[in-house]
Amino acid sequence: MKQQLTIAQIMVAQTSLFPAEEKALRGFSYIEPFLSQEQEQALLEEISRLDLHPLIFQGYEAKRKVRSFGYDYHFDSRTITEGRPIPEGFTALLEHVAKQLNVPAADIKEMLVTEYPPGAVINWHRDAPPFDIIIGISLMSDCRFRFRPYEKTRQGRGSIITLPVRRRSLYVLSGEARSDWEHSIAPVKTPRYSITLRTLKMLT
Numbered sequence: 001m002k003q004q005l006t007i008a009q010i011m012v013a014q015t016s017l018f019p020a021e022e023k024a025l026r027g028f029s030y031i032e033p034f035l036s037q038e039q040e041q042a043l044l045e046e047i048s049r050l051d052l053h054p055l056i057f058q059g060y061e062a063k064r065k066v067r068s069f070g071y072d073y074h075f076d077s078r079t080i081t082e083g084r085p086i087p088e089g090f091t092a093l094l095e096h097v098a099k100q101l102n103v104p105a106a107d108i109k110e111m112l113v114t115e116y117p118p119g120a121v122i123n124w125h126r127d128a129p130p131f132d133i134i135i136g137i138s139l140m141s142d143c144r145f146r147f148r149p150y151e152k153t154r155q156g157r158g159s160i161i162t163l164p165v166r167r168r169s170l171y172v173l174s175g176e177a178r179s180d181w182e183h184s185i186a187p188v189k190t191p192r193y194s195i196t197l198r199t200l201k202m203l204t
């Protein structure tokens, strides 16, 4: 039987001016590998059939391309609406993730597919409030995933935690990692795809 994921506390070395210090990033879990090479390939093929479009955020076109399914979050009105259903080609992934996290697959209400061409980033942010648990699956390339405290007074160069997130891995953001920390991804050198799955705080 597969080992069940617990939303466990992990200790990570802090990228800090004070190298001896270690910091707990509670609510962050990571599994690697989560996908086999074949599963990764099959998902990349599914993604190639999607019509990804450049992300427009606050009037600017970001380098990354996206497509969301299930529910769509609208930054302007800060609301969510029901969007296009998650394509069937991703059902096996949703079930695999649900089993790993011990949640019903039906609780995964949103799927966002993102393409990061070389040089693309995602800037510091916390995911939109209506969503609860955030699950990230990485394809094609590794990346450097960064965390910093959400509260401005706790931010500083020494407070950034950088974690290598590898292709075919799965990470989970819940609890403090979800609500007390912001995250961002440093520019990727080679194309990376991610599938972000989210549950909703209040089921409608």
Ligand SMILES: O=C(O)CCC(=O)C(=O)O
Residues within 6 Å of the ligand: 112, 114, 122, 127, 136, 137, 183, 185, 193, 194, 196
């Ligand atoms: O690409 C990723 O793994 C992160 C995506 C992300 O943080 C987001 O869409 O909110």
Ligand SMILES: [Fe+2]
Residues within 6 Å of the ligand: 125, 126, 127, 183
């Ligand atoms: Fe995010």
